[in-house]
Amino acid sequence: MTDSTLIAAAKTSKAWPFEEARKLAKRFPQGKPGGEPVLFETGYGPSGLPHIGTFQEVLRTTLVRRAYEVLTDGAPTRLVAFSDDMDGLRKVPDNVPNGELLAANLGKPLSRIPDPFGKYESFAHHNNAMLCEFLDRFGFDYEFVSASDRYNSGAFDDALRNVLRNYGAIMDVMLPTLRAERQATYSPVLPVSPSSGVVLQVPVEVVDAEAGIIRFADEDGSTVEQSILGGQAKLQWKVDWAMRWVALGVDYEMCGKDLTDSVTQSGKIAKILGGRRPEGLIYELFLDEKGEKISKSKGNGLTIEEWLRYGTEESLGFYLFREPKSAKQLHIGIIPRAVDEYWQFRERLAEQDLDKQLGNPVWHLSRANGGVAGADAPGAGDKLAVTFGLLLNLVGVLGPRATHDQVWSYLGNYVHDANPADHPELNNLVDPALAYNRDFVLPTLHHRAPAANEAAALKALDGELAELPEDTAAEDIQTKVYEIGKDEAFGFESLRDWFKALYETLLGSSQGPRMGSFIALYGIANTRKLIEEALSR
Known part of the structure; x- marks a missing residue:
């Protein structure tokens, strides 16, 4: 099989990673300008430990990345796992120790709250370390980027000035989407209180966009003039997302259906900031066995650890690969079938024609972390002597x-x-x-x-x-x-x-x-x- 044969098949494959990859090929018909790598991004909120949703987003993004590399005969790519660790802690998670310590620091950036586990510099540093350990465990190829590092080091300063220059236009995008009471307090910029260290949700006035100076009322009612540069402020979520796309040059990012409106508004803001909304897939959210939306607070989800206790990593990847635009149940009862179906597809792979291989989840999963795909993939054509169901x-x-x-x-x-x-x-x-x-x-x-x-x-x-x-x-x-x-x-x-x-x-x-x-x-x-x-x- 020649590379040209594989590329030709990829151009017409109906497998969703290739459909997504073709969006990027259309975006950059001659490759990204200057030979720059196409940048894929996944986002992570470190207010809790990594979970199955974190895994599925990195896996699915990686599958699109690998499909794009096939389609473009090896065009350079990067994957950034971005941690939103400048966010203020809104509530104390149920699954961590020393809740009183976190409760005493509510509202502060996650990277400026002590680690309740007592191991790292901050709560965010602990959860970021867990994220990297989690992604490394599955062999993902990624670069970790922390919002706190970017804000604190000044790496986002030019982008923040750009937000202040376009403050009015951004407000024109956001205000019509908000309720009247929210409009009264909304600001694209969230200053960090100089007295308490809390991320404030208060109206601000732009004093000097080029210097990055704003004016606002602190928690005690005093008027403060303060720079937003160097970690003294962060941006509101939808504005932050758009700023990041533009500052980092993100070309592809997928998200759940619950962020559909965010994609729309952030896309408009990215354009105001002189950039372009990335390509991306909006995937359906998982449901529990009763067909209800999975909620962290309800505890009706399924953890990676639970899946791996009763199934395998390959079966999890297989289940997450299939039909990302359809709502699927995610509970313990689906694991045995997922294990056996993974093996059915793995057994077929070696005998399939190329076009069928490109639609086989195992073809994509075997490539995810740099492996060989198709009939030559290790294990292709293998058959379990006894099915998991029979076992x-x-x-x-x-x-x-x-x-x-x-x-x-x-x-x-x-x-x-x-x-x-x-x-x-x-x-x-x-x-x-x-x-x-x-x-x-x-x-x-x-x-x-x-x-x-x-x-x-x-x-x-x-x-x-x-x-x-x-x-x-x-x-x-x-x-x-x-x-x-x-x-x-x-x-x-x-x-x-x-x-x-x-x-x-x-x-x-x-x-x-x-x-x-x-x-x-x-x-x-x-x-x-x-x-x-x-x-x-």
Whole structure:
């Protein structure tokens, strides 16, 4: 496959990262002027610890970045992870220690509040360190930029003067979008009180734009004339976003649907400041299992740690890749399916034509951190010997005291040379399966007694299994199961009813695996014991 072939396919691919990349190619048909790298940005509010939303934004932006590099045959790019750590702390987070310390510093810039964890220079420095550790853990290629560093060092001073020069025009954009009471106190510039250090939400008067001097009323009512340069002020959110786009030269930034209006207003302000709104994707927000919007205060979300406890990093990336413009539920129950669907796409990748590969999430995920994509990607075409769903069913029947080693002893019924070292991907799923089963499956299991016709069918299945050697192939066992379900003597209206009876009487669940595979995995003798237990009910 030549690069020209890949580029040609990328130009017509319907995969969303390529659709986004083509926006940038259209923005810079000859490349960015002066050979400058195209700048991708993600934003992070360090008032709390990094979460799944932080991960998805960096991942999705990285996927667009890599797609753009393919489309342009390696045009230079950069990714900046920007921390809004000059923001004033509005409320005390629920998930940090020493809340009293934070409460005593409400309103101050996050980078000027002591670290409640007692490890870093400030609360923002702690959370910024967690962000970098978080992004490094997943191998992202990025540059960290702190708002406090830019404001305090004077790097934003010229941009701040530009805001003061265009103060009236910016107010003309913002005031019509605000309620009357908010209009009375609104200012694009938020001075830091010289007496308390709090970021003030007060009207300001521009005294000297070139010198950066404004006039405002401090918290005690006194009139203050103060520079906004060198960290003595920050900008209101939408103005700050626009200023940053222009000052840093941002070409691409995506955001959630809740910021749609912000994109519009910030885009207008960026134009006033002499710049250009970046390209970007507005993605849908996640919902909980009840279909309600996820809220930090409600605690109805899902953390990265939770996902990785019950699933894998690859399955998380796979789930976040798909359909970013559609609202999707994000809760524990989606993890098993995401794990197995990731592997289905990974297995197909090596055999797919190029155009299909470019639409395969695994193609994009394997490139995200500089890896090789397509049929040559490490692991492309691999197949799990046992699906995660089937592994969960095995663990479910083994009960609450199942161990990692015990699971592998049963995998020996199904996997040739069942050695964890030879099957690292499968081995990595055993502990998540044990955890998921313990926390979410076992509490819901209920083994009901079989009805009369079901009991007769189970006895027939037991008789068939008694005639089979222990190493009978899963397909041959499945054939026997089918034949019993189709036998009119047992009165099942459909095979679905027969399998439902098997799941509910043997496994304690209304849904289950392909029974031939399960029996081969669990063992014929062990399955006959399950049938005996069911019949005894």
